[in-house]
Amino acid sequence: MKNLSSKLISHLTNVIKIHPNSCQLDVVSKIQEFISDFSKPRLLTLKKNTKNGLYIHGSVGVGKSVIIKALKRIYPQSEILHFNDLIFKLQSRSEKNLGYLKNIKRKKLILIDEFFINNLTSFILFREFVEEIKFNNTKIIMNGNKSLETVYNDLVNPKLCEKIKNELKAFFLIFKVKSRNDYRAGKAIDHDFFLIKKKNKIIKQNYIVSEFSSERSSKQIEFKRKGNYFKLTKVYGNLIDLEFDDFFEKNLVFQDYNLIAKKIKIFVLRNIKQIDENKKNILARFISFIDVLYENKNILSISSNVGLDELYIGNTNSSEFKRTISRLKEMGTNKYINTNLM
Template sequence: MAPSATVEPKSRPGPVRSALERLITSGEIEADPLQRRLADRLDALDRRLSAEIGASKKSALGWLFGQKREAERVKGLYVFGDVGRGKTMLMDMFFRQSSVAAKRRVHFHAFMGEVHERIGEHRRAHKKGEAKGDDPIPPVAEAIAAESRLLCFDEFTVTDIADAMILSRLFKALFARGLVLVATSNVAPDDLYPNGLNRPLFLPFVAVLKQHAEIFELAGEEDYRLAFLGEEDIYVETSDSGADGRIDAAWERLLDGARETTASLSVKGRTIPVPRAGNGAARFSFDDLMKRPLGAQDYLALARRFHTVVVEDVPVMAEAERNEAKRFITLVDALYDCGRRLVVSAEAPANEIYRARNGTEAFEFDRTVSRLFEMRSKDYLEKAASAEARDD
């Protein structure tokens, strides 16, 4: 799918394009014509948002901001392409410089977790007679739209039937209230939720998405994240006779003289034990984290609590271990999105851990492999260390 042609008036480069050009000039990335086009598209979107917000403030009827006719509403942007093409980098540049005050960048899994919590809260309040209306979607959409004018999602993907069934109604209501969505994904809108249960009920969301967001394919040949070479040995293959010693040595450096102890996390009333912890780091076996019924909210809680997570003895997985593979994918996503460090000992190289060729997990694991490579790069580790220092 080729990027849709939207003609913008020529002007000096906007903030996203300027930031991209600085990276090119410094030699940090190679020049990519499609990345430049996407940067210009993001700058154009921010100009439209800024102009609309400015006009609404000047107008005596500014409160009608969310009631514009369909043709007058600002459309968002849905960017898709293979892993490592620079989608997240450009969206983050856009988010940082956007003139919109009420904006939010959030992991899709975390956002949907919050949505389900809000729906549950409304239903409980309605049951007690404390809320009007038995349909929770309108008030939930109203609350979200009141908090954010611009919503940015990284790695938009739909695998959960509970999410799939509410997305169409939720986002139709959000868009009607003026929310603008910018999202990145590995797949085109028509390929979301492939082979999902009751997929025909999900398809109206695709139509709503296309109506309210322009679609841009960021194609290319090079995975920019895989171009980084890790400078620290934080991915250890267990075939190495010294693997255990190297993981232990890494753990000792993480502890930095602190006492090792046990810990626990409380997530929605459930307790997740942390068998080994110290100095802001946590250490688990693969079975501790992947063979228990844990989900995105659990792994996000883990990422928020610990700056570094050690996972030992990751085995080679096949289709029979698709549940474990899905949890591993979700763990890596959570740690990556929070900028945390991951130390791994595994039975095989990252690109050989999951060997199934069918199913959603096989497709999503390509992203996991790319992220595992980036998470051992010097640049990523330095950013993680800086974030850790700010947390302290």
């Protein structure tokens, strides 16, 4: 694709309204180089070290996801999906998901957002997906926070885990974003929506419910997808009023949150509790929930007696939770709320 880097920079600057820093420009340059290589006729790319994928990793908030999503906008022969969603589709044997996977393998480029591994089964499934991609003329650009060496360790099957890592390193050209500056950090939080350690949190969130809901009385709404059916109460048309403990005790996953986010615009989440190592399921659900709301540009109001940076005091998935906090900080800004509330 001609002038890909200039088109990508133009989209970031004029549409997303961010001014790429030097590290983000390096990412754009690497993407341009990678796509230019596989866009050439095969006779010109018969190099021993030609890779089928590009893996971009680095600290949270450096712009990896923003750049990948912008790339999808300007590169029509691509398909983008969240890594969580990819694993779900690989695990599901439904005709719809098998058809989707078959179709994306016909694309020139697959974009995978937020690569992370928290179990060996997912690691094996992804390895098998990558193996199948090798037989097509399809390439992958993927982003994540961790290096392939540190993305996952399995104490029971360390040799298999190491084998998968080596296979992925052979598949992907690896590019590390050197910046550690979170572009979301330092933005002012709207304390009418993000009520952290506020005594008037109940009154404030009650006001949000009454002011922004499209219906005055609450209803119970049913949600259904293949493999799950559930109900949620306290739905006021475009707004839902949630209690943290009740909601995250429900056995919901990324796809369920996506169903909810596409049907409901505004989420009022009350009394977020501090999460520790003993509540890994709650942590995983909360991470997926925030990822979904961020991707769908939903509006969120939260209340908690704990500061954002102290919401999680464990080690498991701590890197992923840093992304969650970074996204929460952006979702709590006046700019995000005013832009997406319309």
